Amino acid sequence: MTQIRLWSLLALLIITACSSDSGNQFVVSGEIKGAAGKQVKLMEFTNKQVITIDSVVLAENGAFEIKATTTEPTIFVLNLEGRLIPFLAENGNELSIKSDFEKYDTDYTVSGSEGSESLKAYFGGFNRFQQQVASLNAMLEPYANTPQFDSVRAVAQEQYAQMEDAQRKFVYDFFKKDDASIVPVYSVLFAGGFVSPENDYLWYQDLLSRFEKQHPKSKYTAYLKEFLQPYAAQASLQVGKEAPDFSLNTPEGTALKLSDLRGKYILIDFWASWCGPCRQENPNVVKLYNRYKDKGFDILGVSLDRDSSAWVKAIKDDALSWKHVSDLKYWDSVVAKLYNVTGIPATYLIGPDGKIVARNLRGRALEDKLASILN
Secondary structure, three states: OOOOOOOHHHHOOEEEOOOOOOOEEEEEEEEEEOOOOOEEEEEEEOOOOEEEEEEEEOOOOOEEEEEEEEOOOEEEEEEEOOEEEEEEEOOOOEEEEEEEHHHOOOOEEEEOOHHHHHHHHHHHHHHHHHHHHHHHHHHHHHHOOOOOHHHHHHHHHHHHHHHHHHHHHHHHHHHHHOOOOOOHHHHHHHOOOOOOHHHHHHHHHHHHHHHHHHOOOOHHHHHHHHHHHHHHHHHHHOOOOEOOOOEEEOOOOOEEEHHHHEOEEEEEEEEOOOOHHHHHHHHHHHHHHHHHOOOOEEEEEEEOOOOHHHHHHHHHHOOOOOEEEEOOOHHHOHHHHHOOOOOOOEEEEEOOOOEEEEEOOOHHHHHHHHHHHHO
């Protein structure tokens, strides 16, 4: 379980830029208590890089003032030693930011910009998630190298999956309320695994459509379009679309088509004998297969193996008693490319009518989905 860092975009190329005379001026000032003599940077996030606009050294009382320009409402951040306060500025704004060095990016106020409150609420949700993850990690630490570690980790993983689901819902619900502001651009850049164009392409398309109506000439409209362009193929792989048919050979050399299994709920499970996370997930999949195989559920394992003997051995060792196919072409598998699989384990749940019901369900999420449709 990896702790997610919200501001990972700082790892991108950082370019220093002088403030231009063009555009319209805004002023951001304020006070950061307990930070005298430290440097704060005004930065702008674009679709490809982070630009440093200006920087100042905080006065003895923590006060600062920065003047800059922008030609349209723009998201900036105030960077203090890698911790960031986001805010929305436009021409004529006089913004005030106040905080304390110890709680810089978690307890702050931004006045003079209504959109900044929306940003604060959005990233407040991410901060809460990070705190929950930190608590789970702290819970695990005392059990490291003890016999109880595996059982405690299993509980933590289940809690983490529930937290991820809650965070995904938070992102969805937030943009139902705030779909015409510039804040959705931050969803594109920072939502990470919670909402992604691989799994939520139609959602992003809808977001772009609504945003473009309000801001047709905005640079953020251009950012969204450029960001989504590589994922256009995802449109045919969204929930509700008919799953692309394919035919591959079983270990015995017999051709098997996905459409041959129509009439049941089919889990297409992309995996490989060499994939550690896949092998770790297999016991859970076996449990669910045994529970639901007599209730209209089946599995089709699609292996990205290269070695036939390793593939067959893994099927036997992990007791994977469902149907399996492969072309033994590793990442060049035609079916992996057809389904745009770029990492494994990956899953598609197909309904009896051949349409995609869900994508990339694992662990508790898969268990809950099957229970909801088969019990």
